[in-house]
Amino acid sequence: MARNFNTIVNDENVQPKISGLQKKAIAVAVVGIALLVVGAISDSDQFYRSYLLGYIYWVIISVGMFALYALHNVVSGAWGFTIRRFLEAGVRTLPLMLILFVPILFGMHSLYEWTHTDVVAKDHILHQKAPYLNETFFIIRLVFYFVLWSGLGFYLMKLNRQIEENRDPSSLGKIQKLSAVTLLLIILSGTFAAVDWMMSLEPHWFSTIYGILFVSGGTLSGLALTIWLLVKFRGNRPLSDFLVPRIFHDMGTLLFTLTMFWAYISFSQFIIIWSGNVAEETPWYAVRMANEWGTIGWGLVFLHFALPWVILLSKKAKRNPQILSAVAIWMLAMRFMDLYWLIAPAHLRSTFSFHWLDIAAPLAVGGIWMAYYCQQLQGKTLMTVWDPRLQDAWHRIGNADAADSAYFGDTSSVKEGIHG
């Protein structure tokens, strides 16, 4: 009595209602870009700093969604099928993010100390680092990251689409293997990207764990946004038929895990530098632990880690889409706070300040990102319904969920026929 997956595609080919979100995103993008233009004319240095912050905030979401997509291809749990479309649209934003990097290229001289030849000539360490940290190689690497990510991402999506369209599961093994390699490559290339874009803002400082911090933070951002979208569009068929409480439970558990992982990596970097207490590493934290920066740092411990961690301990919270979505939105706000704390002190040093452009830039980049993202989401159902692994995954989760729901009393969300 298993659900007939094939008929859903035919009689429920409902277009998701995404245009509302897209219109809002376009409006935000227009206002944001107008503000950025004003900012760029009045204070170009501040514009570049804020733009970098806004850009990083969104590019790690694209990379994070790509990482989650690769993870889904490797493990193929039921949760992954419900968010696959959202992740695929995220992967498709990667080429856009290469284009959106262009303003930073114009601002390199303003952002990165190592682009000043006179400074490098006088500074022995920067001189030693010059074969890596120079503008030409920076741009070559930049293009390389995006070619690598987009290439792997689009190829994996092509293979998955072929499975869906031809109903031919023969390349499943290939997808799984390639995705495992992709995960590894994302972490390696993400490390280099993090060094290039963020760590080299303070070119004397180094931390080998920084790349993992960048990738894990990005995956957390990507998952939080995905959860928000999933809850927002949970009414669309056929997606709605599959969104049993167990799925939200799994998403919540993953969010919980990534929150912990982020905290673990952040603290690891801190404890190593704090214990070592050597002159070339500690200034980075000395700046970030004093005055208002220190307050934000402590805020991260309690608001980015402890609060969502405690909320997500509860099984009931994870199974409630509204609570889960609220935690995801909170997470997205905290990701901004974390990135501000990581990036802004590079230029501001120990004087804390917050410019209105720091809000306008993430909104502008985010508006463009979201408008483009919605475009990628259009034209298909919000759920993959033909995949040889789906039915199997569903059979297991369906059974378990029927029991869960009888226990929790939220039977209304369990659709008939999912569990055989």
Next chain:
Amino acid sequence: MEPATQPPIYGLMAEFATGEALLDATQRTSKAGYRQMDAYSPVPVEGIAEAIGFKTKLPWGVFCGGLTGAVFGMGLQYWASVIYYPMNIGGRPMFSIPSFIPVTFETTVLFSALTAVFGMIILNKLPMPYHPVFNVQGFDRASTDRYFLAIEATDPKFDRQRTWEFLESLKPENLAEVPH
């Protein structure tokens, strides 16, 4: 046979060939209003704990164990480094919280894990040298390839005759009385 002449039993036990059959049967038993039941399976069956209405306070115990571990770990280091043997290391304060975090984390995990293991053993009333379910012929297969559901006689809805008929309607591979 008159009911009064029958010796009291522990309950009735149905045997199933697959975990899915067991889960389905358990859900239907729960829906029929039975509460005092237990499922026996050689492998974990996802959802079975919820289906038999298994509730436990153990998570709260583990949480308290973890808190105790955290306080113990931090307290131990505070006592050692600040009170008992204060030592200046690299000019750091005596009470250097960052360096105390790893140990505090470890003791939190240790105490949580120990509470979970020993809490489980105690709540399961282990070790238990005798249990009536082993009186059923073929029950030893519960640790290899068979799945069992027992409705216990202590259930208010339990009736030797009607419960037997109910379990029969679930189409088990085998059905047996569990003597004390």
